[in-house]
Amino acid sequence: MRTVPVYGGRMDAGSMAAAGPPVRRDWRAEALATLRLAGPIVLTNLSQMALALTETILLGRLSTDALAAGMLAVSLHFxxxxxxxxxxxxxxxxxAQACGAGRLPGVAARGWVRAVRRATRAALWACAIMLLPTWALLWESAGVLRALGQDPALAALAQDYTRAAMFGMPGFCGFVVLRGFLAAMERPAAxxxxxxxxxxxxxxxxxxxIFPAGLGVLGAGLAIAIANIGMLLALVVLIRRDRVFRRFRLFGRVWRVDGPRLREVFVVGLPIAGVMLLEIGVFTAAAFAMGWFGTVAVAAHAIAIQTASATFMxxxxxxxxxxxxxxxxxxAGDPRGAQRAGWVAVTLGAAFMATMALLLVTTAPAIARMFLDPADPQSAAVAALGATLLMIAGAFQMGDGIQVVAAGALRGLKDTRVPMLFAALGYWGIGLPFGLLVARYGGLGPQGVWIGLGVGLALVAGMMLLRWRRLSAAAAQEVSRSPAG
Structure with a gap:
């Protein structure tokens, strides 16, 4: 019986008839394949977010100052x-593109396996190179925070966290590289x-x-460093023990520098790093701006940003x-499939964030109280402001979800430079300046900063979506114009 290849398996002609119209079947199959792949990745992201979230809750139980210092430290760290x-x-x-090429007829297994191995090793080297200057800055983070206008006492506490947590950075980056390998193999569960x-x-x-050992903020930094190093080591062991993954020999001669592939990683990765720096940096700048309004504002921002970050995962x-x-x-030479994959992912991300928007708006006060010790004299003020910021965060959930999914789809095309420019314009050219303006001179205070963040996210989401639409449609039309199409 004739068979037709589909992503995620094969379907015979009889099954095709039972499945309904081909277009509807293709979109349904893509949605299921995306959910199967995204599910473990999402849970991984939520687990990593839970590391910071649980520490934020613990520091909030320690004191308002500890919570505020932890927020500054985590903001600078990320x-x-x-x-x-x-x-x-x-x-x-x-x-992923190397694995996709392995699906083409006539492609030797040795070639695409080697391409996957080279990409993985080069990414590990690139991360190691980039982390060296990062460590130098984090070691002197108290001075950095003071230069940014933060309270000296909070800056000193924050440095305790960053000096400990920085040693977990190689573990985190290595884990992300290996997680990308597992995603490309469509086996992200490990x-x-x-x-x-x-x-x-x-x-x-x-x-x-934090508590019995009496290390406070320093203890939180040590815990997150140990967890990140442990994640990398555990994933290395699992990959080395798996029969299929062993054939890639990802860690064999890892000390050898692959110049051409290292350059490719930097060409693709530096704009991605730029987007990450611009996005994380704008929220870091927002955290520092909260310092202008006092400890209560910083603590309330910590509650709102941790919650919004959890939904963002x-x-x-x-x-x-x-x-x-x-x-x-x-x-695999299927631009139409790529176009379908991107739109399915955007739809799934938007649907989820619409649900989260409703949840945040309706339950903001209860969420804010979860982070605080009722006995703390400042808890009532922090909870009230935190609830207000959470409701504002609910209003920009859709924009946040759409921009990150569209950016991910563009990344699959290796389109990273223009999205970086979009992020620069939306976050730093418009969103943050607008937020600071209405916060300082419009009388909106901390709420104004968050309104600016929402405006920036909405603008970036629109630009990312339009670019994805144009590039994916152009690739699909090129196939249609070809003789094979």
Whole structure:
């Protein structure tokens, strides 16, 4: 019986008739394939987010000052992690396109396996190179924070966290590179289980170091570093023990520098790092701007940003799945499949974030109270402002989800430079200046900063979506004009 290849399996002619119209079947199959891939990635992201979220809750129980210092430290930590994180993410489209090429008839297994191995090793080297200057800045983070106008006491506390947490950065970046490999192989579950294990380890470890050991903010930084290193080591062991993954020999002669592929990682990855730095940096700048309005504002911002970041992990995971799905289709010479994969992912991300918008708007006060000790004299003020910021965050959930999924789909095409320019314009050219203006001179205070963030996200979402529409349609039309099409 005649068979027709579809992503995620094969379908015979009889099954095709039962499945309904071909276009509807293709979109349904793509949605299922995306959900199967995105599910473990999303859970991995949520697990990683849970590491920071649980520590924020624990620090909030310690004191308002500890919560505020932790927020400043985490903001600076992730802002400076962005270059390494972006280069780690650059491995995903290279790995996916190499795996997709392996589906083409006549392609030797040895060739595409070697391409996957080269991309993985080069990404690991690129991350290592980029983290060296990051460490130098984090070691002197108190001075950096003071220069940015933060309270000296909070800056000193924040430095305790950053000096400990920075040693976990190589573990985090290495984990992201290997997670991209697993996504390209469409087997992301191993990374998910490793991340779950890290959460299970981090919660009691952070509690022990913060409270019984009396290390406070320093203990939180140590706990997150240990968790990140543990995630990388666990994933390395799992990959080396798996029969299929062993054939790639990802860690053989890892000390050898592959110049051409390292350059490719930087070409693709530096704009991704730029987008990450611009996006993380704008929220970091917002956290610093909150310092102008006092400790209560910084603590309330910590509550809102941690909650909004938790919801963001889902579309971020869908976007990472879109990178793999689009990259696999492009590598296999199927631009129409890539176009379908991107639009399916955008639809899934938008639908989820619409639900989260409703949840945040209706339950903001209850969420804010979860982070605080009722006995703290400042808790009532923090909870009230935190609830207001959460409702504003609810209003820009859709824009946040659409921009990250569209960026992930574009990444699957290895289109990274123009999205970086979009992020620069939307976040820093319009969103942040507008927010600071209405906060300082419009009398809106902390709420104005968050309104500016929402405006920036909406603009970036629109630009990303339009670019995805144009590039994906152009690729599909090119196929239609070809003799084979």
């Amino acid at each position: 802002a400076l992690l962005a270059p390494g994180f972006g280069l780690a993410l650059a491995a995903a489209p290279l790995q 990374a998910m289980w490793v991340a779950f294990g890290a959460v299970a380890l981090n919660l009691p470890l952070a509690w022990l170091l 889902v579309p971020m995971g869908i976007g990472q799945a879109a990178t793999a799905r689009v990259g696999l289709a492009i590598g």
